[in-house]
Amino acid sequence: MKKFSRTTRTLTAAAAAVVLTVSLGACGGGGGDSAASGDGNLRFSWWGSDPRHVANQEIIDLFEAENEDITIEGEYSDFGGYWDKLATTTAGRDAPDVITMDEKYLQEYAGRGALADLSTLEGLDTSKFDEASLALGQYEDGLYGLSTGQNAYVLMANRDLFEQAGMELPDDTTWTWDDYYRISAELSEKLGGDIVGTDYGAQDVDLRIWLRQHGENLYNDDEPGTVGYSPENATAWFEHLLEVRDGGGPSAARYTEEMSGSFEAGGFATNRAAMGWYWSNQLSALRTASGSDVTMLRVPSDSGSASENGMYYKASMYWSISSQSDDQQAAAKFVNFLANDPAAAKKMLVDRGVPANPDMAAAIAPELDENDQTVVDFLDEIRPDMAEPPLPSPVGAGGVQDMVKRYVSEVLFDKLTPEQATEQMTAEIEGMISAG
Known part of the structure; x- marks a missing residue:
C-alpha cells in the first residue's frame, strides 16, 4: 500500500x-x-x-x-x-x-x-x-x-458534559441566542477548570448564518463586488462573539491557539468545551476523537423560531x-x-x-x-425549516475565511472594536471580490 x-x-x-x-x-x-x-x-x-x-x-x-x-x-x-x-x-x-x-x-x-x-x-x-x-x-x-x-452547519453538544453539569439539552426548535449565552455560562460555571460552555462559532459560515437570520447575505448577488449586509448586522455579530467570550466561552488566547491546531486537538474534540460549531458530516469524527456522546442541535435564532435560524444545506x-x-x-x-x-x-x-x-x-x-x-x-428532520442555500462564493473570495478569523481575533483581544472591525473587514472583502 x-x-x-x-x-x-x-x-x-x-x-x-x-x-x-x-x-x-x-x-x-x-x-x-x-x-x-x-x-x-x-x-x-x-x-x-x-x-x-x-x-x-x-x-x-x-x-x-x-x-x-x-x-x-x-x-x-x-x-x-x-x-x-x-x-x-x-x-x-x-x-x-x-x-x-x-x-x-x-x-x-x-x-x-x-x-x-x-x-x-x-x-x-x-x-x-x-x-x-x-x-x-x-x-x-x-x-x-x-x-x-449535502450537509448543514450545526451546533454540536456533548451529552456527557451536559450530564456532568446536571443540565438538560436545550429545545433546539425554540431556543434563542439569549438561551445560548445563558446555557454556555451555566455550563462553564458548573464544569469549571479548563472546560468551557462553548467554543466560538467564528468563521465566515457563522457570519453568513447570522446575516441570513437578519434577512441579509455575506455577498451581494445583484451587485457583484459588494457585500450584501448592513454595517449594523455585522457589528452585532462581533458583539455577539464578545458576549460568548465574556459569558462562558474560551479566552482569546485559547481561540487563536485552537484555530491554528488540528481538528482532533480542538476544545470540543478533547472534551474541553460542551458545545462546538461544526458541519453535520463531522459527527462521527467528533465522537471518535472525544470518546463522548455527541449530538447535533439546530442553530439558535433571535426569534426562537427554527424556520428563521438561517440554516441551509450546503454541498x-x-x-x-x-x-x-x-x-x-x-x-x-x-x-x-x-x-x-x-x-x-x-x-x-x-x-x-x-x-x-x-x-x-x-x-x-x-x-x-x-x-x-x-x-x-x-x-431529514430539519428539512422543513431549511432556507435556500446562498450562491457559491464569488471570484476573489477564497481568502475571506482566514480574513474573518483575523478580525475575530482582533476583536476578541480588544485590539479593534466591533465597529472598527466591521468597517475594515467590509472594505477588505469588497477589495478582494471586486478585484476578482
Missing part, C-alpha cells in the same frame, strides 16, 4: 490568494487538448481527519485494482494548509489531477481557468444528479465541481479536475468512480455528506452505523 504524502503550510491564505490571482491566467480552462489520454499517473488531494485519510486510501486501492493502467497518489493535509498548498502548486503548474474542492474556492479556481469543465469530459456520468445539485458546482456555462453530498465538498492535468480522461474515470460506484460510496458513507447521487444514498443505507444514520435522520 502506498504512503500518503502530507502537505505542509507554506503560505498564509492571503498570500496564497495573491499567488493564485496573479498566476492562473496562464492556466487555461476547460478540457482542451489536455483531455487526451496521458500516462495514467494521477494525484488526488483532500483535507480532513484520519478516518477520511484511511477511507480514501481504501477507495484508491479499490479503483487501482479495477484499473491496472492507472495509479493514484493521495495527498492530504489540514483544511488551512490544504488551500495554501493548492494555490502554490496550481500557480507552479503542478496541481493535483483530482482535487477535493470547497464552495469557498470553487468560483475562485474556476474563474481563473484552473479547473476543467466536467461537462466536456467523456467517461463522467452526471445523469443521476438533479439540477439543484449540479447548479451548486456551476460557474458561468460550465460544470467545475461535482457535489459529493459538503466537490470533486474537481485540474485544467493542468495531462490525463483528464483517467481523472474523469476516477471521479466517475467516486461519484457513481457503490463500492466507493460504501467506503465514504456520509463523511462527505449524504451522497448527492440518490443511487449512492440508497447503496449506503444498509451500511450506515449509528453515527451515520444519526446524520441522515437529522438532515
